[in-house]
Amino acid sequence: MPTPVRATTRVVDPSDEGLLRAWWEVGRAATADRPLDSWPVWEVSRVALPQARTDLRLDLLVAEVDGEVVGAAMLVLFRMDNTHLGEVDVWVHPDHRRRGTGSALLAACEDRARADGRDTLISSVYAPMEADSLGSGFAARHGYVLASGELVKALDLPASAPGWGPLDDEVAAVIDGYRVEVWEDRTPDVRVDDFCALLDRLLGEIPLGELDLRPARWDEARLREGEERAAAAGRLQVVAAAVAPDGHLCGFTDLRLHRPDPRHASVGATMVLPEHRGHRLGLAVKLASHRRLLELEPGCHWVETSNAGMNAPMNAVNQKLGYRSVERCLDVQKRI
Template sequence: MDLSWLDHAHPEARDVDGVVAVFEAARVVDMPHWLGTTLSSFRSQLRYGWDGDPADVAVVHDRTGRVTGVLEVDLPTWDNKHLGSVEVTVDPSQRRRGLGRQLFEAGMDRVRAQGRDLVLSGGFDGTAAEGFLEAMGLKRASQEAERRLDLLALDDERLDQELAAAESLSSGYEVVRMPGRVPEDQLDAVVAMTAAINDAPMDDLEVEDEVFSPERIRAFETAQLASGRRLYRLVARARDGGELVGHTMTAVERERPWWGWQYDTTVTPAHRGHRLGLLLKIEMLRWLAADEPQLRTIETWNAVSNHHMVAVNEVLGCQVVATATEWQMRL
């Protein structure tokens, strides 16, 4: 098997076309509810990743030059330098011929070559990914639920009541809007606040806390903006002293402006118990209704075991559309 690794900044156009075609063919079979990958979104992901730390991507071609399989190997550099993530996508017309196994083994070899001893991978429950990853020797480590919020079906009267109740418990805080990039004079405070996400349940995943820095926040912003997403960050600030104590983030797709992604929502430990998470999320919906009136759907993910945030999302009206499992194996 000959692998062709894509250049992060200047990939061959035919390979980019081939990757997106394979992703779309697999999406239709494995996860038809999922938002498809576009040429521009893949190019941005290849160059910038989620936060300036992109995965390496390789393709395999058949004898006609058509891409038939895609290998993604993510080797984190901000933190968790003991692990690598391996994802394999095979054209449905070429499955059950051993190509997926060859690609996955090549990915594990790349993880080992970097001196890492844990491999992660994931996939939707009820798809071919389950049997494949089990056959590769990985074990289930965490389950997540994918939920969607239909903004055209919001119960605004009930949400107004929930907001009023949350405000009665959070009078010591004010809500501050931060669209786009974080202001320079607030960057260090946002870094400290963002680290509170490390309290989120990770189940049996053998991962370390995420490490945040001003450089990482800026790299995240650059990656998201380059991917064609408009960023909305809403922050809770203590009236006494001005400390930033919690935030929620949403991104809206520029090319598909009906679609939004819910990113982190977290409150620092010392300021929990004031319903700030719910307050921030409802206030975010009000902000988006004014600034992004065309928005119809917001997608959010949570660990099934994250009972507190699941409860908040259910108050908003989020509905489960799928579950997925994160798998791991020691090398």
């Protein structure tokens, strides 16, 4: 057992690029053993992390021992909704684990959340398919209980896309009067109200388990601010939306990719309103978004997504597309 050390914690000024880079380096080292290389490249983080935001407060913290940054943390405090909770992540460099550094960072984040009036913290920790991990054990020791669980899945996009022809036939057989629209980066003006209405319902329609996440409210100002922030950070977002026979949107999925590192993308969210299910719309929008992404970024090698085990329809869609499970994402929660 390594000897405990006294780590000091402090908040990172995002304009201090040297300290921000040290924060980023710790996170990269701490996540290197995950099966997917999902840590953003420096060119993305150095632009995205200092961005001003009105929807949330983002606190970055480091832990130092003898002047060396050995731990990093991120605390998200939502401002527009879910103002009762925060989201926390802690990373410790592999050479400095089991010495109290993570505990010091977590305690500092919890103190900051309490000071801001929060009563709940949530986090996501990752573990192999059939075993616990350092992260899951750390969370449990500090009072974070499992609230929901998901399977993290990966898709080899170039290898899988050529085999999707039969899926088109499956969609065509039942789609009836529905259709799919695709756009990139900026929601068309004529679709803003409909898209915001879908986002309003999102958290109420996807499986959350025991996570204390409450519905969010979306309007054009919030939507446009997020789109502008994503564009400034170099992020490509591809949205595929299902259009009902009456002309209104009834479902969507989105894919996100950072242009400075086009090797991989991630699924943001996928939802079809209950009253419009049964027409393979989830499959239809995913086919459209993935194909469009490959057209725009042929260098994208793989796509990451995650689904709750209880979400059988979406798990079936992902399996058809060729996604494979690579690890577990454990959503944990603590009342503070």
